[in-house]
Amino acid sequence: MAMTAQWDEGYGTAPGLRDALRSLTQGAGGGGELWRLGDAEVTDALAVVGQARALLEVAEVDLVREGLARGLPGESSWSPADWVTRAEGQRAPDPGVRHTASVVRVAQAGTRMAGPSALKATDAVNDLRGAFEAGELPLGKADQLARFHAQVAPVADEEMLEEDLGALVAAAKDDVVATGPEGRRRERVRGLGEKELAVAITRTGRLLKPEKESEDDDRRAKRGRSLTKSQGPAGMSLYRVVLDPEGAAVVDAALAALSGPVKGPDGQADERPATQRRADALVEIIRRGVASPGAEPKCEKAQVVVTIGLDDLHQGTHGAGVTATGQVLAPSVVRKLACDAGIIPVVLGGDSEILDLGRSARWFTPGQKRALWLRDGGCTYPGCTMPPQWCDAHHVAWWSRGGASDIGNAALLCERHHTRVHTRDLRASITPTGVTWHL
Structure with a gap:
């Protein structure tokens, strides 16, 4: 397990960590003497707990990686996650399912070497593991990056993936800078948060994927839209909506x-x-x-x-x-x-x-849309019967390509066919009496 100076603050070995944790837990259960601690000591003790938690996660991932390398889960016919759960649950409650999954994914980052989709421990993957082991990257963000690498590695250009993963790791990890007189005080500069990192990862994934694959992802996501209704509390109704990004x-x-x-009539909040x-x-x-x-x-x-x-x-x-x-x-x-x-x-x-x-x-004015309703009578895609009030006004020569917002460049399309026209880059001929699509 790699250790850096960031961890060397009073404990850097397993016995030291165990002693530190024991000193904190002696006051648990109401029978200890934590009440004797001053305010600053309580805050500092919480800082030690945070540091200990991060160090334990590093040790956990390293041990899981070692166990996977030795094939220990397979010897008992367990999946890696089940093996970790049973091992850690021998003397304590079972770890959470999400936590175990994150630990396994980070442990597996860059180590799956079999088959045509083998992942290699590249410099960027090593940077990811190094940042995690150095305490610069929490388990959650390390898991986000490991999942991203595993998902896109089989289809992405290796050099582009290496460069982009390295940039994501650099943006996500924390930095520790020396401040104060003679640099004696150290201050942690936070990297991207998990939500910000998720956006960066999604955007980077699109940059690495071919457009057709990205559009296929969008179509699959749209098919996953759903709206369900169930009984809520006290006669209320509970709605659950699942939507794609669009x-x-x-x-x-x-x-x-x-x-x-x-605000109310008199300015009330x-x-x-x-x-x-x-x-x-x-x-x-x-x-x-x-x-x-x-x-x-x-x-x-x-x-x-x-x-x-x-x-x-x-x-x-x-x-x-x-x-x-x-x-x-x-x-x-x-x-x-x-x-x-x-x-x-x-x-x-x-x-x-x-x-x-x-x-x-x-874009199209209310008057133009009224004229389109009268001219087109609904969706103009062949065979579609969607009424005009459920249709969009589409620029046949796309606005993004310089198309004008004129009746002679407009056609009504329902959402489904609007998407198909853009995806397939279809063209159409427009006359004063209607629209003809060239399929």
Whole structure:
């Protein structure tokens, strides 16, 4: 097990760690003398506990890696996770399932050498393991990076993966810098949080995957959408919604517009918690929609703020857009949203510094949409019977490629066929009486 100076603060060996833990646990159960500790000592003791927990996780991963290398799980016909659970549960409660899975994945990082999809312990993988063992990377983030490597290694370019994994590790790990007089005090500078790292990993994964594979992922995710209703407490109803990134981005934007705190007539603060405000916003959105189902929309669709490179938006195949709420969208999804959503352009400098934040660009006007409803009568894709009020106004020559927001460049498409048209880059001919798609 690799040990660095970061761990050498009063204990660096197993006996020292055991003694430190024993001194802390002697006061457990109400019979100890922890009450004698001063305030600063209580805080410092918690710091030692945190350090001990991280050190134990490093030891745990190293021992699991050694056991896997020796084939110990197979000798008893156990899976690696079951073997770890049974071993650690001999003298203590079983570890949590998620914790065990994380430990096994980090232990296996770069060690699976059999078969055509063998993973090699590259420099970037070694950097990942080294950062974890040095206490610069917690188990959770190490697991995120190990899963990312295992998932994309079989299909990604090795050099690109090596470079991108190295960049992710560098961004995620903590740094310890010397401060104070003569550098005697050390301060920890935090890396990306788990949520920020998840966004970075998803975006990087899209950059490494071929566009067709990314679009296949999007289609599979959309098929996973679901809405279920069950009995809630005290006569209430409980709804459970599962959405893909595109659907979540639209719902997030719609709810954000109506779920802010509302002051009372005399300036009183809104006493509703955020959860109730979001529920009220959802009911209001649906109420407005069903109040005039066949009428023309009286406002723009929900504004989805997306940051994406201009080249990726125009014709990119390996880029990605990121919404304000952290959803990562494929370029094809962003281009589809650009047809009829209010897109807020964000111009970034070389260091991701925001140089300009544009205002929403209006696309087809209410009058134009009324004309499209009359001309097209519904979705224009051959064989589709979706009514016009459930369709989007699509730029036949894409707006991202310079297409104009004119009736002569517009066609109604339902969401399903809107996605298909963008995915397959289909063309159409438009006349004053209708639209003909060239399939």
